[in-house]
Amino acid sequence: MYQVNPRVFAPDHSFNAAALQLDSIKSLGANVVWLMPIYEVGKEKSVNSPYCIKDYKALNPEFGNMQEFNSFVDECHKRGMSVIIDWVANHTSWDNAWVMDHPDWYTQDSTGTVISPEGTGWLDVADLNFDNQDMRLAMIDAMKFWVNEAGVDGFRCDAADFVPFDFWKQAIDSLRSMPDHKLLLLAEGKRKDHFDAGFEMNYAWDFAETMREVFRKDTTAAKVFKTDMEEYDSIPEGCVKLRFTTNHDEATKMSPIDEFISTDGSMSAFTISAFLHGGALIYGSQEVGYPSTINFFNYVPVDWSMNPQLRQEYRQLMHLYNEHPALRKGQMTPYPAKDVVTFAKSLNGENFLIMASARRCDVLAEVPEGWKGAEVTDMISGEKRKLGDSEYMSGYKYYIFKK
Numbered sequence: 001m002y003q004v005n006p007r008v009f010a011p012d013h014s015f016n017a018a019a020l021q022l023d024s025i026k027s028l029g030a031n032v033v034w035l036m037p038i039y040e041v042g043k044e045k046s047v048n049s050p051y052c053i054k055d056y057k058a059l060n061p062e063f064g065n066m067q068e069f070n071s072f073v074d075e076c077h078k079r080g081m082s083v084i085i086d087w088v089a090n091h092t093s094w095d096n097a098w099v100m101d102h103p104d105w106y107t108q109d110s111t112g113t114v115i116s117p118e119g120t121g122w123l124d125v126a127d128l129n130f131d132n133q134d135m136r137l138a139m140i141d142a143m144k145f146w147v148n149e150a151g152v153d154g155f156r157c158d159a160a161d162f163v164p165f166d167f168w169k170q171a172i173d174s175l176r177s178m179p180d181h182k183l184l185l186l187a188e189g190k191r192k193d194h195f196d197a198g199f200e201m202n203y204a205w206d207f208a209e210t211m212r213e214v215f216r217k218d219t220t221a222a223k224v225f226k227t228d229m230e231e232y233d234s235i236p237e238g239c240v241k242l243r244f245t246t247n248h249d250e251a252t253k254m255s256p257i258d259e260f261i262s263t264d265g266s267m268s269a270f271t272i273s274a275f276l277h278g279g280a281l282i283y284g285s286q287e288v289g290y291p292s293t294i295n296f297f298n299y300v301p302v303d304w305s306m307n308p309q310l311r312q313e314y315r316q317l318m319h320l321y322n323e324h325p326a327l328r329k330g331q332m333t334p335y336p337a338k339d340v341v342t343f344a345k346s347l348n349g350e351n352f353l354i355m356a357s358a359r360r361c362d363v364l365a366e367v368p369e370g371w372k373g374a375e376v377t378d379m380i381s382g383e384k385r386k387l388g389d390s391e392y393m394s395g396y397k398y399y400i401f402k403k
Helices: 014-019 022-027 066-078 097-101 133-150 165-176 193-197 205-216 223-233 263-277 308-323 325-329
Strands: 002-004 032-035 039-041 053-059 082-087 091-093 125-127 154-157 184-187 201-203 240-242 331-335 340-347 350-357 363-366 375-378 384-386 390-393 398-402
Touching: 014 066, 053 133, 066 082, 066 133, 082 184, 133 165, 165 184, 165 193, 205 223, 205 263, 223 263, 223 340, 263 308, 263 340, 263 350, 263 398, 308 325, 325 340, 325 350, 340 363, 350 363, 350 390
Parallel strands: 002 032, 032 082, 053 091, 082 154, 154 184, 184 201, 201 240
Antiparallel strands: 039 053, 091 125, 331 340, 340 350, 350 398, 363 390, 375 384, 375 398
16 A cells, blocks of 8 residues: 655645656555545644545645546556545534534534544544434545545545444445445554444554564564564454554654664564565655655655665565565464564465564574575575575664575
């Protein structure tokens, strides 16, 4: 999955600018493009957040018009990529017409005043009241609008943990009943009941936090496997946790290069996140190693030609990911250790060993039993060699071996 923040592509007509990058995005192995909110942004109490929706059925003119958006979706489809769009169900802008026309559609305090979502600090938005059935139906109608009018293939549902289970179940059941539309639903949240509601994916927030602890605080690398098991033990077979090293929220705090200490650290972390259990995300800009924070409330120019060797490294990794089903969805065997995340993936006779250092310093990593003395191909360099009992690994080195 590739996340598009329109505000890193152009100061205006962002859909057209992003469309020019679709061949490059496809070359990264993406089969799903996720667009951050595309809707008209409110002005009242606004901080220019795209998550402050004035009209669920209107585009943000900063990004383009309906013809340009439809063209973007069509160009993605021509390249075999689905398009999902951010859906902000929890709240609207203060100047959304619903506030004036239907104040009962919003959460109110004891004096009858509409309020912001409690405990969030999101003062630029008004909290929706999911006890109101008319509001629910209007929300679902707006979601169907984008499926019918623009041909989108699903939704990434923002702040999904804030929204009641029974609304998600109602909305997803209604969306699934639309003929001739196979939709992908991703919940930004980690509640277990998202999958019962009908989502196929939700966020691996716990895994992301563990990765930070391992790389930044020298926590034992073995914790990666513990968190992975805890996340996947809690979800139904066939569902997926979205794994990432950055996204729009994380990039406002620091780039993945800073978060994982260096460019090499960011790539070792990405290898672990992508190959351990699948469900990989690339946030538009990380493939060119954008070095600074990105405030998605404003336009941030990104030079898409910089660091071509890094983009090629992402391409190579994601080519392997797509070319070999074992690396995506094979049986995973963990080999817990303190400094290196080592695991095997196997499926239908294909066997891989992934070793990724979480340390800046050089380490000597033990090769697992069954792989010691094995004749392997290094899938990154193409070199064929014989593994010993241990592997010398420079700082943040990673290997993908095939036996």
